[in-house]
Amino acid sequence: MEAPDQSNPCAICLGGMGAAGGQAIFTAECSHTFHFHCISASVAHGHLVCPLCNSQWRELPFVRPPQPAPVPPTLPQQPPPRHEPMHHVQPPPIRYRPFHSVQPPPQPAEPEVFDDDEPVELPSGHDGQRQAAAAASRGALAAVETHTEYSAVARDSSPDNFAVLVHVKAPGIVDGEAAAGDAPRAPLDLVTVLDVSGSMSGEKLALLKQAMGFVIDNLGPHDRLSVVSFSSGAQRVTRLLRMSDAGKGLAMSAVESLVARGGTNIAEGLRTAAKVLDERRHRNAVSSVILLSDGQDNYTMTRSAQGRIPNYEDLVPPSFMRTGTGDWSAAIHTFGFGNDHDAAAMHVIAEATGGTFSYIENEAVIQDAFAQCIGGLLTVVVQEARIAISSGHPGVRIASIKSGRYESRVDVDGRSASIAVGELYADEERRFLLFLAVPAADGETETTLIRVSCSYRDAAGGAGVDVTAADTVVARPEQVVDAERSMEVERERVRVEATEDIAAARAAAERGAYQEAVEILENRQRAVEQSEAARGGDPTSAALGAELREMRRRVASRERYVESGRAYMLAGVSMHAQQRANMMPAMAFNAVGASRNSIAGASRAEGTANEAASFATPAMRAMLLRSRRAREASAEQQQQAKAGEETGSSGPTEIVIGMNEFVCGQHQKPR
Known part of the structure; x- marks a missing residue:
């Protein structure tokens, strides 16, 4: 009989699962463990459903009765010699039938339809009207602004590539409300899809x-969580549960029961997650998926028509794919764990669904990566945001839009355009560069270039909101002697051009031209450092230069690129294409005095690198800080406990951490 985890209590009696006392342990197909005597009555009465996750059990434990000892055949013609006694077969011991075979792991019997999700529950006193009123009180979008490349264009000049920046910033959450735990926010339905293949065993x-x-x-108590695990197959470990005290207890018990074994079937894990979200009876306002894997899918992918590149989109269920304008499916935020994961696959999954790809090179910071992600998901304030742009002058034409992975459209006549933005976290910003053809002015002192508006749905209250920016105008003097140049436009132009060169360098590396990739990145790094924004002390440009320098190091040879360069570059592409913070390896551990063997030091280095990227919101940084403090406290507690053991001390050590930063409008106790 397999020895269960001693820290995992029986889900029925909540007693320990230790083998002391001779208690028999039953491990179900869904990986949950129970005392045999606790479930025997239920089994006897035909209750064949796991009390934790409601999975239907196909096989049940039974006591094998003792078998009579077989009598060996006797051959009278040739009796056995007297010096060779007969060997009688002993009856098998009474045992419970083993439930699991290591290769391959069994497929659990799931309900036919995942419509057993726990009902959603609105916060007390936070009905729709109050949520809408609270949303209105904090204002609409904090900023819908435009910035022209230059403040003036000569009257007889007609530039055909004049840059205008459209800047959108989501509203924040008022600190006073957050401190009182009264800030309304949209509750979350979260599905975590976790790799539990054999390579995840041990410390991972x-x-x-x-x-x-x-x-x-x-x-929070109004958020819901479903845990899905996958190895050679996939299973829903918990149904979609509200994170009340009871729900958290069930979820933690389910997580603790996870065992690593088998292969890596990412597609099956995502199909199970899609089933959880597609078939739920109730829906919270925000839905998202977190996928973590340390390996490569070896079950699903086909090859492209050329026969060389895997068709990674095979991994993404159709219900997650964004197929056109107005499609707001749940995003999958992917996390590549260690240096053996398939970074290209994880990046495609995130890109196809509107999520971000994070590269977790240092295993110790996986908690920080999750923390930063949920710090954003728990503060979604804007949904289905769309920017509409129209020409403000008969002669002005919109030539193109630099929108990264956000779908943009320019009408054939160039008179109007749109950008589908989707969800925004509190205080999150998006910047898009437009390039216009501007006609010569006919006696005008100024030209109205474009008109910009933004429509969206308030996530907390559900009400539609429309915001219109001031008209974008440019002065048209007879001559321009010293036109003011916008640093906002310059900064975004530098970032967009760097993003394009990162993609070009990655393409070169993929075909084995590593020196070419290094040269592309080196030239772009030099251009960034010489830009007016960098020379003016802009921290975003400085961080971008450091990012390019680190990419050069990781792409210098085939060995470096395969080991970490591909994942690092794809994480950078994901961050810039989505304009959303993700987790990337620290650019220089020595810069913050950390070593790779130090959990606390690694955490600070990772945090420093990500904060420099400037896409992280205040709530994401606060949650990341909370994670780092919790891990440092845990490491300190373990060190003190170890020191106490070495000195013979058995007294408990209590560590109290002040946690009065705002995170998601709730007070949380450290673990």
Whole structure:
């Protein structure tokens, strides 16, 4: 009989699962464990459903009765010699039938339809009208602004590539409300899809469980969580549960029961997650998926028509794919764990669904990566945002839009355009560069270039909101002696051009031209450092230069590129294309005095690198800080406990951390 995890209590009696006392342990197909005597009555009465996840059990434990000892055949013609006694077969011991075979793992019997999700529950006193009123009180979008490349264009000049920046910023959450726990926010339906293949055994799985514990702790009572695990197959470990005290207990018990074994079937894990979201009876306002894997899918992918490149989109269920304008499916935020994961696959999954791809090179910071992600998901304030742009002058034409992965459209006549933005976290910003053809002015002192508006749905209250920016105008003097240049436009132009060169360098590396990739990145790094924004002390440009320098180092040879360069570059592409913070390896551990063997030091280095990227919102930074403090406290507690053991001290050590930063409008206790 397999020895269960001693820290995992029986889900029925909540007693320990230790083998002391001779208690028989039953491990179900869904990986949950129970005392045999606790479930025997239920089984006897035909209750064949797991009390934790409601999975239907196909096989049940039974006591094999003792078999009579077989009598060996006797051959009278040739009796056995007297010096060779007969060997009687002993009856088999009474045992419970083993439930699991290691290769391959069994497929659990799931309900036919995942419509057993726990009903959503609105916060007390936060009905729709109050949520809408609270949303209105904090204002509409904090900013819908435009910036022209130059403040003036000569009257007889007709530039055909004049840059205008459209800047959108989501409203924040008022600190006073947050401190009182009264800030309305949209509750979250979160599905975590976790790799539990054989390569995740040991410390990796322990760190994953710790990270999931942090996520569970920081979800609110109106958020819901479903845990899906996958190896050679996939199973829903918990149904979509509200994160009340009881729900958190069930979720933690389920996470602790995870065991690493088998292969890596990412597609099956995502299909199970899609089933959870597609078939739920109730829906919270925000839905998202977190996918973590340390390996490569070896079950699903086909090859492209050329026969060389895997067709990674095979991994994405159709219900997650964004197929056109107005399609707001749940995003999948992917996390590549270690240096053996398939970064290209994880990037395609995130890109196809509107999520971000994070590269977790240092295993110790997996909790920080999850923390930063949920810090944003728990503060979604804007949904289905769309920017509409129209020409403000008969002669002005919109030539093109630099919108990254956000779908943009320019009408054939160039008179109007749109950008589908989707969800925004509190205080999150988006910047888009437009390039216009501007006609010569006919006696005008100024030209109205474009008119910009933004429509969206308030996530907390559900009300539609429309915001219109001031008309974008440019002065038209007879001559321009010294026109003022916009640093906002310059900064975004530098970032967009760097993003394009990162993609070009990656393409070169993929075909084996590593020196060419290095040269592309080196030239772009030099251009960034010489830009007016960088020379003016802009921290975003400085961080971009450091990012390019690190990419050069990781793409210098085939070995470096395969080991970490591909994942690092794809994480950078994802961050810039979405204009959303993700987790990337620290650019220089020595810069903050950290070593790779130090959890606290690694955490600070990772945080420093990500904060420099400037896409992280205040709530994301606050949640990341909370994670780092919790991990440092845990490491300190373990060190003190170890020191106490070495000195013979058995007294408990209590560590109290002040956690009065705002995270998601709730007070949370450290683990």
